[in-house]
């Protein structure tokens with residue numbers, strides 16, 4: 001016969017020498033296990049000064065969160081920051097929010113992220129951001145997306161060939177100061193009207209800071225708000241930020 005193991009059976013029993021220390025137990029709000037409060041992360045406002053979920057559950061949640069887009073982006077950005085400090089390099093020239101916009105507006109991110117999910121979150125498939133010129137720090141004109149390992153060659157070939165974005169993707173053209181110039185319903189149309197090679201436009205769309213024909217290019221269409229601000233000069237930072245770049249919905 002099996003001996004029934006109760007929750008109490010796993011609790012530490014302490015001898016009389018510990019009588020001065022009273023163990024406090026708490027039920028974890030996630031796994032419902034009764035554990036001594038040392039097994040809970042500290043939290044000032046929580047009951048007994050600890051959080052409601054135990055350390056193991058917190059850790060599990062954290063690992064799951066790291067697999068979400070937001071979690072991954074945050075992890076990549078924090079790594080860039082700490083890596084720069086470790087190497088005595090300047091910290092990234094962009095904020096986490098700016099980085100998030102950059103990465104979410106990059107179609108490569110979606111492709112790499114889906115692959116990573118499909119792989120069952122294999123380490124080798126994690127989307128990562130590398131510096132193009134190793135001697136320079138993290139800035140939008142010096143970073144590119146790739147997988148941790150194998151897909152990097154393939155993805156780069158796609159970038160080089162300009163096949164990452166199909167020719168029907170709408171694009172927006174900006175001058176060197178990021179002033180709106182025109183929008184096109186497809187890269188093909190952009191090529192026809194500007195005479196700038198479609199593949200170069202595609203490459204410029206994929207790498208922030210990269211130009212084609214002397215212009216910056218972004219994938220997408222202007223929102224109504226952006227149209228208004230560009231046409232009538234109504235421009236607030238918030239409105240501009242809410243437009244292109246935030247395709248992560």
Ligand SMILES: [Zn+2]
Pocket residue numbers: 028029030031032033053054055056057058
């Ligand atoms: Zn728990």
